[in-house]
Amino acid sequence: MYEVRALDPLGEAHVRGTARRRMVIGLVIAVLAAGAAGLTAATAGAGALCPGRKVKTLDFSSGKVQIYKSNRIRCAVTLAKSPGKRRQMSVSIQARGSHPSVDSGRFTHHAGPVTVNAWGRCVFVRGSIGSKSVKSGWLC
Numbered sequence: 070m071y072e073v074r075a076l077d078p079l080g081e082a083h084v085r086g087t088a089r090r091r092m093v094i095g096l097v098i099a100v101l102a103a104g105a106a107g108l109t110a111a112t113a114g115a116g117a118l119c120p121g122r123k124v125k126t127l128d129f130s131s132g133k134v135q136i137y138k139s140n141r142i143r144c145a146v147t148l149a150k151s152p153g154k155r156r157q158m159s160v161s162i163q164a165r166g167s168h169p170s171v172d173s174g175r176f177t178h179h180a181g182p183v184t185v186n187a188w189g190r191c192v193f194v195r196g197s198i199g200s201k202s203v204k205s206g207w208l209c
Contacts, residue, residue, distance in 0.1 A: 118182045119144035127196065129203040134160060134196030136208065141188040146181035147196035153177060158198050164190045165207065 121139025130150075137144040147160040158180035159173035164187040172181045185192065194205040 118146050127203045127205055129201050131198035131201040134194060134203055136194055141186050142184050143187040143192045144182050144184045145194045146179055147198060148179045149198055156199050160196045163193045166190065
């Protein structure tokens with residue numbers, strides 16, 4: 070594990086070996102990861118909630134619904150135009166021929182994300198904030 074080579078004038082042991090290097094490298098990686106996570110959280114929007122690329126945005130008076138596509142997965146999230154106070158929000162996504170995936174409740178910023186496996190199928194998306202809502206129609 071550690072190999073003591075000599076004592077310096079203050080009586081401290083000089084340590085040689087890989088254990089000390091591993092400890093230093095681990096600390097450096099932890100600090101860099103924490104900084105990157107903070108930067109990502111500060112700059113992330115709905116894209117951090119859903120995987121893939123944004124394919125459509127449905128705007129309405131209280132906010133918007135963003136729809137993402139990643140291989141077989143489709144994802145949707147409802148975002149409030151003015152976040153802050155809790156209000157009723159919902160988002161749902163349904164692949165043709167299956168049941169919808171829904172997230173509904175009282176939220177401050179967003180409802181969702183909700184995902185569905187939609188390989189080769191069209192999807193129907195709905196979103197609402199309060200009494201205002203939007204529907205996508207079938208997206209293929």
